Amino acid sequence: MRKGVLEYCILTIISKKEVYASDILFQLKEAELIVVEGTLYPLLTRLKNDGLLSYRWEESKSGPPRKYYEITEAGKEFLKGLDKGWKDLVEAVEKLAGK
Amino acid sequence: MKKTLTVNISGIVFHIDEDAYNVLNDYLQSIKQHFSRTEGGDEIVTDIENRIAEMLKERIGDERQVITIDDVEVVINAIGQPTEFGEESAEEPASRKTDTNGQKTKRLYRDPDNAVLGGVCGGLGAYFHTDPVWFRIGFVVACIPGLGTPLLVYVILWAIIPEAKTAVEKLEMKGEKVNISNIEKSIREEIDHLKNRFNDLTSKAKRTYKKKSEAHRSDLQGVGHALGRILEVFIKIVLVFAGIILFIIGLSLIVAFLALLFGFGNQILIVDSELVYISFQSLVDLILGSGSSNMFFTTGLFLLLGIPVLMILYGGVKLIFGLDSTRHVGSTAFILWLAGLALCLYYGYKISKSFSQSGTHQENVELFVTDTVPVVLDVTNIDKFESIYRYEDYYEFDDMNMILTNEESDFYYGLPQLEIQKSHGKSMELEVFYRAKGKSHREAVTRAENTVYRYSVNGNLISFDPYFKLGDHEVWREQQVEMVLYIPVGTYLQFSDDMYRILNERYHRRYKLSGDTWQMTETGLEEAEFKPVEYEEVIPEDTPDSGSNDSNEGKPVSLITFIFSNVLQILGFNV
Numbered sequence: 001m002r003k004g005v006l007e008y009c010i011l012t013i014i015s016k017k018e019v020y021a022s023d024i025l026f027q028l029k030e031a032e033l034i035v036v037e038g039t040l041y042p043l044l045t046r047l048k049n050d051g052l053l054s055y056r057w058e059e060s061k062s063g064p065p066r067k068y069y070e071i072t073e074a075g076k077e078f079l080k081g082l083d084k085g086w087k088d089l090v091e092a093v094e095k096l097a098g099k
Numbered sequence: 100m101k102k103t104l105t106v107n108i109s110g111i112v113f114h115i116d117e118d119a120y121n122v123l124n125d126y127l128q129s130i131k132q133h134f135s136r137t138e139g140g141d142e143i144v145t146d147i148e149n150r151i152a153e154m155l156k157e158r159i160g161d162e163r164q165v166i167t168i169d170d171v172e173v174v175i176n177a178i179g180q181p182t183e184f185g186e187e188s189a190e191e192p193a194s195r196k197t198d199t200n201g202q203k204t205k206r207l208y209r210d211p212d213n214a215v216l217g218g219v220c221g222g223l224g225a226y227f228h229t230d231p232v233w234f235r236i237g238f239v240v241a242c243i244p245g246l247g248t249p250l251l252v253y254v255i256l257w258a259i260i261p262e263a264k265t266a267v268e269k270l271e272m273k274g275e276k277v278n279i280s281n282i283e284k285s286i287r288e289e290i291d292h293l294k295n296r297f298n299d300l301t302s303k304a305k306r307t308y309k310k311k312s313e314a315h316r317s318d319l320q321g322v323g324h325a326l327g328r329i330l331e332v333f334i335k336i337v338l339v340f341a342g343i344i345l346f347i348i349g350l351s352l353i354v355a356f357l358a359l360l361f362g363f364g365n366q367i368l369i370v371d372s373e374l375v376y377i378s379f380q381s382l383v384d385l386i387l388g389s390g391s392s393n394m395f396f397t398t399g400l401f402l403l404l405g406i407p408v409l410m411i412l413y414g415g416v417k418l419i420f421g422l423d424s425t426r427h428v429g430s431t432a433f434i435l436w437l438a439g440l441a442l443c444l445y446y447g448y449k450i451s452k453s454f455s456q457s458g459t460h461q462e463n464v465e466l467f468v469t470d471t472v473p474v475v476l477d478v479t480n481i482d483k484f485e486s487i488y489r490y491e492d493y494y495e496f497d498d499m500n501m502i503l504t505n506e507e508s509d510f511y512y513g514l515p516q517l518e519i520q521k522s523h524g525k526s527m528e529l530e531v532f533y534r535a536k537g538k539s540h541r542e543a544v545t546r547a548e549n550t551v552y553r554y555s556v557n558g559n560l561i562s563f564d565p566y567f568k569l570g571d572h573e574v575w576r577e578q579q580v581e582m583v584l585y586i587p588v589g590t591y592l593q594f595s596d597d598m599y600r601i602l603n604e605r606y607h608r609r610y611k612l613s614g615d616t617w618q619m620t621e622t623g624l625e626e627a628e629f630k631p632v633e634y635e636e637v638i639p640e641d642t643p644d645s646g647s648n649d650s651n652e653g654k655p656v657s658l659i660t661f662i663f664s665n666v667l668q669i670l671g672f673n674v
Contacts, residue, residue: 021150036179038130041146045139063153064109067146 007043008082009033011071014053015079020066044069052078103165109145109152113159119168123151126175133181147178208263208272215420216335217257225272235419239343342418349412356408381510385575392446399442406436454536454576458543460550462531468559473591473616474527476584476598479555479562484512488565488600500579502566512566515552515580516603519592521619522585529554529561530583536576549573552580563601586619591627593617 009031013024021040028034047053052075055067071079102117115123130147134140154174155166210221213231220238224231238253263272380397387393410432468474487493493504493512500514522528533550537543549570554563567580581603586592593616594602602609607624618627 021146022153025150036183037150037177038147038179038181038184041143041150042134042137042184044146045143049139060153063156064111064149066153067149 006033006039007047008079008086010040010043010047011052011075011079011082014069015071015076018068018070020058020068022066024069047075051075108155109149111152111156113152113155113166114164115166115171116168119166119171122168122175123171126171127151130181133184150178206268206271207260208268209257209260210269210272211262211264212269215339216253216332218262219253219256219260222260222263222272228273232420235339239339338418342415342420344415345411346415346419349408349415352408353405353412356404385511386450387446388572388574392449395442396446399439399446402435402439403443404439406432406439453538456537456540456543458535458537458540458545458547460533460544460547462533464529464531466527466529466556466561468527468556468561472559473593474586475560475593475595477560477562477595478565478597478600479553481565483509484565487512499577501575511569511575513550513552513568513578513580514565515563515567515582515601516605517563517582517584517601518603518606519584519586519619519624521621521623522587525587526585527587527590528585530585532579532581532583534577534579534581543576546570546573546576547578550578550580554582565597565600588619588621590619591616592619592624 006028009028010024013019013027021044024044025034025037025040028040034040044053048055048069052072053069054072055069057065058068060066103114104117104120106113106115106120127144127148131140131144134143137143151174154177155170158170158173159166207226208222209218210225210231211218213221213224215221215235220231220234223229223234261268263269383393383397387396410429413428487502487504493502495502495514500516502512502514504510504512531552531554533547533552535543535546535550537546550567550573551570552564552567554561556562561584563582567578569575569578594612594614596614599609599613602612612624616627617624
């Protein structure tokens with residue numbers, strides 16, 4: 001379950017602006033959504049291979065070149081679906097909890 | 100003093116202590132191995148290396164020159180062990196240390212992936228490398244006389260055995276070595292699992308809600324929830340029981356069904372006052388012949404009866420193991436069943452049609468017998484038939500004048516019917532009517548002609564075969580053999596003891612005639628005063644089938660033998 005949400009979160013972060021892995025990691029850690037960083041990379045690769053993300057390389061002054069990720073049109077469509085699914089879920093859970 | 104190595108990570112050069120290098124190298128190797136068979140694995144490894152380079156660069160800043168083992172450990176802790184990458188819940192990573200390197204451990208867990216109720220049996224199955232079905236059946240069987248005690252045991256086990264949540268635990272449950280490649284294997288399975296869940300997120304709210312509420316169950320508490328859970332478990336138990344009952348019914352039906360069509364001596368049971376076993380297939384052969392229609396009809400019947408039986412069995416299995424309905428199974432079964440129904444209807448119609456027309460073939464024979472002695476009428480003694488007839492090892496269809504016996508290959512016998520009438524002239528004449536049915540009159544007549552029946556005249560003895568057979572490769576279409584024997588007035592007739600078998604009941608009191616001498620008068624047969632001398636039966640040479648007259652025939656069975664055989668029969672022995 002957590003994985004699906006994680007991917008949803010990653011897509012959401014990337015949809016806002018172009019980011020590289022460490023930015024995503026920072027935000028996910030902030031939100032206490034992941035504990036180990038290694039979790040992120042396989043997910044990014046898979047989302048990219050599914051055509052939901054694209055990336056470009058950018059040189060960095062302080063370290064190795066960075067992969068900047070950007071959401072694709074397909075990714076946006078997919079994210080819309082996820083948003084809907086998530087809202088429905090939240091509503092359903094809240095209804096259940098009697099809020 | 101420490102030895103330092105120079106390494107290049109993602110194009111950045113680092114000086115690194117030898118011990119730190121070894122740890123980092125091991126770590127990178129384990130990651131590489133972990134992703135070696137994953138799609139895009141190389142890319143993932145490169146990304147992680149990039150991240151390591153970035154973090155190391157951050158850590159050493161500008162002042163320091165050499166990377167120490169502390170730096171490496173911080174980096175590894177941040178990125179995590181490959182075992183933790185694929186984990187569903189990242190909430191409790193600290194509780195799991197990599198203390199099980201290559202160690203073969205086996206622990207009892209509940210198996211959530213293979214659970215009907217709580218996964219206890221699934222876990223036991225995994226632990227003992229057995230199919231969990233056996234534990235389930237064991238529990239259920241034990242529940243029948245044990246009145247819930249095993250149920251209590253189950254609940255206790257459910258409570259005390261932890262659930263296998265993580266990849267490592269699942270491997271421990273199965274007793275597989277906890278090493279990278281095994282973990283990878285199980286994680287890969289999990290990823291496939293997760294992919295499906297991920298897709299579920301986008302599907303309808305209801306479905307998603309259901310899944311999530313299940314996943315959140317452990318977080319929710321309250322009486323209502325507990326009651327719901329109990330109810331759910333109760334319903335599951337009822338369903339599993341229903342499944343087992345269905346399974347048993349289905350299984351016994353299928354055994355009976357296979358026995359009917361093919362198996363177990365190929366036999367069908369006909370119960371009357373006598374038990375007779377007749378092969379279903381030979382019955383079908385008798386009516387349909389051995390051609391393609393036989394095959395189609397059998398297939399049709401197989402589908403018509405077999406599909407519902409299989410579906411009962413399938414339903415049972417589904418309930419027991421809580422399987423989801425596989426699509427198309429129901430509709431495929433229904434279509435096959437319809438096909439079976441169609442075949443059966445078609446051949447049923449065809450068969451009924453082939454009984455619609457009657458045909459008769461008639462033979463007239465003048466018999467020349469010496470009239471000074473009484474004419475002796477007898478039934479030819481054919482050993483094989485005698486043994487069937489004497490032990491009443493047959494089933495008789497009175498109105499069709501036929502008997503079916505246990506014999507596999509030769510199980511059908513037609514019974515001829517003889518009528519005695521007054522002759523209008525001086526000659527003795529035999530009229531034989533062969534009757535049969537067919538889909539046309541012509542076919543019926545041809546079939547009637549094919550019927551094989553023998554009788555013989557030898558001196559003053561007329562021998563009738565006790566049965567007639569259908570022609571070669573001929574199917575059964577109510578074949579009949581009816582004879583009328585015309586006897587001139589004044590002729591004495593001596594009926595043998597066995598004549599009752601073929602005398603036509605409609606016209607004669609056959610048991611009264613048998614074994615006595617009668618005379619034909621103007622008003623019909625009358626019991627004769629004439630006491631004939633003992634006749635000697637002559638064996639007819641033209642009937643190779645007929646055996647010699649058994650010398651023991653008619654010899655009274657000794658009382659002891661009689662009582663003994665009856666006692667045996669009462670005890671259930673087939674004498």
